[in-house]
Amino acid sequence: MRYAETGYKLEVDLSRGNIEKVETDPEITEQHLGGQGTAIKELWDRVPPEVEPFSPENLLIFSTGMLTATPVCGANRTVVNSFAPQTNMYLHSVLGGYWGPELKHAGFDRIVISGKSPDLVYLWINNDKVEIRDASHLKGKGANETADILRKELNDQDVQVVSIGLAGENRVYFASIEHGSSSAARGGAGAIMGDKKLKAIAVRGTKELNVAYPKELFESYLRLTKEIYENPATGDTMADSYTDTFHHDNFSWGNARVRRKGFWSEEYEEKYVKFTEENLLRWTGCYNCPKHCHLLMAWPGRKNNFVKCFGRATYHMAAFKEHDFSYEITPVALEYGFDSYSTPQVMAFAIELYKVGILTDADLPNFPSDVKDRFYYLLDKIARRDGIGDVLANGIYWAARQIGKGAEKYDHNTLKKFEQVPLKLGKLNPPYFLMTATGEKMNVPQIEGSFPQDPLPTREEREEFVSGWEAAPNERMKQIFVEWEKKYDVTNEESCMIVDWNEIMHYVDDAVGLCAFVSSFRGGQFGGRPPYHIHNIPDFIKLAHGLELDKDGLWKIAARNRNLIRALNVRRGLRRKDEKPPEDHWAVRDHEFEQNLLDDYYEFKGWTIDGIPRKDTLHELGLGYVSDDLIKRGILTGDELPPSQEKQKQEAQKTGGASRER
Amino acid sequence: MKGEPEKKKVRRIRVDVDKCVGCRSCQLACSAFHANPKYSSVNPARARIRMMINPQNDEYVPIRATDYTKAACDGRRVYTINGNEYSDCSFCGSICPARDLFKEPGTGLPLKCDMCEDDPPRELPVCVQACPPNALTYEEVEEEVEGDEEKLDDVALGLKSLLDRYGYEQLADTFARISQKSREQHRSRSARERRD
Incomplete structure (x- = not known):
């Protein structure tokens, strides 16, 4: 028996009208968890870089997180992935609400949609009964209006719907997918749905979802639900204060x-x-x-x-x-x-x-x-x-x-x-420069959140902050915070560590299905007491799913997912030259400093000087097949050095050449 | 025959729909508690408390499964609240043949709220525990009730519903046939085990 996940995915080919229920490989779960992690594996294996976003070969994947619908409080996310029409790169958007849990109770961890329907259709999933249905009567209808119509039509108030409006139908590059209180809005997922002529997906699920350690999980659930409710730094802090x-x-x-x-x-x-x-x-x-x-x-x-x-x-x-x-x-x-x-x-x-x-x-x-x-x-x-x-x-x-x-x-x-988020600031903030420049999600709120945005005024306050800072991944991170006096005064090495940690937490959430508002986006800058963090998420994974991981194991999976997404984008042409935040993002810029910082970050990440994951890095993460593919395509030679050594080599060649000339 | 009225401790769950945020934790917790084995799985569709949610219409109403009944009521009244129409059924907790609510998916057996009876007894039903916004609260009050109230456990309730559905004879025949078969299986298995 599989726990926390159903062990099945739904394959829907809209061109041929084919629907299949496919058992998934538990080893893939162990490598990538779920949500975004398992979706990117599908994208890597099945969508070559030549495929245009508006091609029938592009996939649109709706994934539940590994813990979505289990009693882990706040694990309710659905992740939507594809390739985006606007950027021609990886598309990532997340929605909450009730839809993901309903899909799991229908018996599916994810839906992989390929092809393109000739006419507007909607997908109706009623447990094992799945149909592609005519949606001509929904053409031009509002997104939530569509959900209302479908609930009436299917005569079940418990049916959960994701749908697009007119913007999605007309393939507007920034069209969203709506689900009542929640949206998968960023990146243009609605345009892909519209391109596939898929107006909506209606789901009703009444099946059991099993968990590995029932009693312990239930006890922690009752504790967490209360803790999260009482923790003022969780949820939307804008909901608690109008200011x-x-x-x-x-x-x-x-x-x-x-x-x-x-x-x-x-x-x-x-x-x-x-x-x-x-x-x-x-x-x-x-x-x-x-x-x-x-x-x-x-x-x-x-x-x-x-x-x-x-x-x-x-x-x-x-x-x-x-x-x-x-x-x-x-x-x-x-x-x-x-x-x-x-x-x-x-x-x-x-x-x-x-x-x-x-x-x-x-x-x-x-x-x-x-x-x-x-x-x-x-x-x-x-x-x-x-x-x-x-x-x-x-x-x-x-x-x-x-x-x-x-x-x-x-x-x-x-x-x-x-x-981008409309930020026009004064002085360059090094970690924010890195997050903005290099984040695959291309959207700072989906990258930041674990390390505080600002230092506390006195050393005493900072020491007090770190004394109960369970979420900090290690002693070094605490030290960085204690020593941190001036906002912009962060060494390159510290910036790299901060950004890496911030990123990793989002990659964890997006794979297990936790809302960032109880985890990655409710860390340091909201007081540093998030209910979920790198040290306790492995416990919840174990209790719900059974997979035994420690902090390093979880970190490694998140890094694997992060590098696989990087490789997806690299394969589609992303390079260092693209990692340029808007010119006026900060008033004061220092090109040399920024480029050195980028070098150091690529080095820290195990990437080449051009921002490509190196062969050794990929192999270490169990992504040897990715390295082979990049080498076959001529994107990597396999002999790339870390940026510092690469620069030394280039320097030596330059001076060597000059001496010969003399 | 009804007994004499007597004082009795009545356990109640109060519902304040204004405090509900629609998280459906009550459903999740209920289904976990009543899973077999306990807590081993979740399934809101199996919960003995259900959230009637119509998000945009601002309907967030937790409804607890109350009594099993073999007949449906006439349910003819229509209520209008804030411009939205509701029927007798809308907020009714009865397990009745007119609808699928509060029936176990698959078997169709009735699911009745038992206030989370447990050994040792729980302080609170799990749905109340799972509701920190306090849309659900628990109270015990002394009330005068008719004595000799029939109280059915899950097995008895399930049998009663089958009885209502199939009649005494069909149920008795089926029961006799199945129990005969399983007795034979049990006997031959024991014989095999003895031989081994």
């Missing part, structure tokens, strides 16, 4: 342009709290998590909808408006199925281009004068890929190049062709 000076005063408004220091005031907060509370119905959580991270809003004239996290602010910050505008436009955007990070930036970018005359009335016929109306106008155009909307639907990077006439200059906040 959001952090984003409003520090993040950039408009097309990631202006910081408005001092925007937040008591009067603003009072006004905002009043209209929020007047219209909010409830705070809700995800499956098996007592936190309340989603705000269910009943905004006048709008369908009830969930607002969450920084998504509560992105639309009005891009429009230079206030919260009421976000509350008003979010329900419309959610039904279309839009990512609330990229979408507002794309629209603010279009408005900038219009202001400077690069886009004209010919591009934007009857363009309203009011900024709110402009946002609705653009949202609709983009969702329909109508006129200029067809260009903007490809995201800022591609739109700028299609528009030309100097529009490229206004594309100032993308990295690897992907819209």
Whole structure:
């Protein structure tokens, strides 16, 4: 018997209409755990780098985490992976809610979708009974509207649905997949679903899910659920306090342009709290998590909808408006199925281009004068890929190049062709430089979180902080924090260790299915007392699944997954030259320092000077087959040296050559 | 015949739907507690408490399985709360033939809340323990109840539901046939073991 996982996956080929239930290999679980880990193995084995994102050969994979649906509190994630139309690189997005647990109870750990349906369809999974069904009646329907229709049609309120709206159907590069309170929004997973003409996946599961050590797991579950509920640093901290000076005063408004220091005031907060509370119905959580991270809003004239996290602010910050505008436009955007990070930036970018005359009335016929109306106008155009909307639907990077006439200059906040969090800061923060530049998820909130963002003012406070810092991976990390006085004063070696740890924790969560809000994203910068960390997650894996790991074993699996994703992207062309955070991300830049830091990080990671995992690194992680493939393709020779030795060699060759000349 | 009214300790679970965050931990915990062996598996569809959730409509209602009944009620009333329509069935905990609720997936046997009877007795039912937001709370009150209340355990309840479904004769015949067969199997197995 398999524990925690069902041991089966569902293979759906939409081109041929073929559906298969396939038993999975337990050894793959031991190598990669589940979630993102097992999905990338499928992507590596089955999607060669020549495959375009909008090709029938591209896979779209919905994976539950290894611990998803078990009594491990907060393990409820579904991970969506593919290759992204915007970046042509690895696509990674995560959603919570109830869908993943329902899939597991239907008897599947993941769904691997290949091919392309000729007509719009939806997938109906009722335990072992799986059907591809006609969805012509759902064409153009809103994402959550679709879920409502399906629940009625299937006559079961317990059916869980993931679906796309018009943006996904029209393959907008930043289209999301929606599931009530949760979204897999970043990266354009909705566009892939739309390209495959898959409107929705409805699931109902009523099967048992077994666990390895029942009594011990149940006891720890009862303890954890209470601890997590009471731990103020878990969940969405924005749900417990309405004060959001952090984003409003520090993040950039408009097309990631202006910081408005001092925007937040008591009067603003009072006004905002009043209209929020007047219209909010409830705070809700995800499956098996007592936190309340989603705000269910009943905004006048709008369908009830969930607002969450920084998504509560992105639309009005891009429009230079206030919260009421976000509350008003979010329900419309959610039904279309839009990512609330990229979408507002794309629209603010279009408005900038219009202001400077690069886009004209010919591009934007009857363009309203009011900024709110402009946002609705653009949202609709983009969702329909109508006129200029067809260009903007490809995201800022591609739109700028299609528009030309100097529009490229206004594309100032993308990295690897992907819209970044609108951060425009002063001094360069070394760990943040590395995370932004090298993270495969291309999105800092999915990389940061374990090490604090800021030092504490006094040594005594820092010592007190580390005295109960169970989450710290080792004594050295504690030492780094104790010695840390000035925010930007971090050695390269320390930066490497910090970034590596931050990353590893997200790779663990995304494989086991834990929400980052009870683990990787609720670490150091939120007080350093996350319920889950590198030392105790192995215990939960053992209790639920039976797999025995220690901290180093878990770390190694996460590093294996991390390097396999790197290799996936390298195989598709990612190199050092691409690891360039936006020029204006920090005002003060030092090219030489940054490049040295990058060298040191690649060295630390066991990569080449060009950012490619080296042969020895891959072999050590049990990824010899990856190394062989990269060598066969001429991407690696197999003789690459660590960057420091490579630089010495290059230096020697240079001076050697010079002496001969003399 | 009903007995005389008597004072009795009544154990109750109170539900405050306003405090519910919709995490369905109550379902998960209930299904784990009632798994066989205990805690060995989870399955919200097997829980004796169910979350009626319609997320966008702000419906988050935990409903506990109450009594088994062989007949469905007329259920004709329709209620409108905040513009949404509900029926008698919407928040009913009865295990009745009109719906699949509170029946074990596969077997269809009734699943009745037993307040987590355990040996030694638990302080709280597990659904209450699994609900830190306190949407579910536990209380014991003294109440005057009709005496001689029939209390069925899981086996008796299951048999009763089968009796209602198939009738006495069919059930008795089947039981006789199966028990005869298993007795024979048991006998030949013991004989084999003795030989070995």
